[in-house]
């Protein structure tokens with residue numbers, strides 16, 4: 402199933418040249434309905450700006466780990482782990498932007514990315530993972546199946562990618 406897909410950490414020095422691929426992936430996911438901080442219209446330039454202005458500086462600082470799932474040189478999925486936590490939370494990290502290209506879902510790519518997130522987190526001594534995801538999304542059963550616990554939901558947390566409706570988010574955590 403996953404034999405052709407390789408999961409790896411994308412070093413900050415390689416991130417810059419992979420931004421077009423990562424932007425295309427984010428763009429495709431948002432246009433397929435993903436609620437990952439952006440709303441339509443969502444041009445490719447905005448997707449590129451996200452990677453360049455939010456992710457690249459943090460990756461260079463060493464406070465954000467970017468994982469990719471690749472096959473044949475193409476990025477099919479990605480996940481991030483932020484270790485930019487306050488001084489009293491050196492043991493915690495935030496999982497975000499777990500994205501799998503709409504044409505490559507249900508092949509275990511997200512599960513493999515999350516297994517790598519676990520491994521890197523343990524290696525870095527970050528044994529509490531936190532995240533939030535739109536209530537009712539496919540990501541909820543994904544995270545539950547990986548041992549994440551639900552803290553609760555916050556109604557009206559974010560705008561739907563299409564339209565003005567406000568949607569709930571589910572807060573989850575996992576101790577490693």
Ligand SMILES: CC(C)(COP(=O)(O)OP(=O)(O)OC[C@H]1O[C@@H](n2cnc3c(N)ncnc32)[C@H](O)[C@@H]1OP(=O)(O)O)[C@@H](O)C(=O)NCCC(=O)NCCS
Nearest residue numbers: 435499500501506507508509510511512534539540542543
């Ligand atoms: C959520 C997402 C990352 C899952 O990626 P994926 O590679 O398709 O997930 P996997 O194939 O690894 O699925 C692993 C498990 O998660 C659960 N799961 C994944 N997609 C699901 C779906 N659509 N419905 C129900 N359960 C689902 C299942 O338990 C699945 O195991 P199974 O296939 O053996 O039943 C993908 O749908 C996506 O990119 N969504 C848009 C972006 C998003 O919402 N990201 C989360 C933001 S925090």
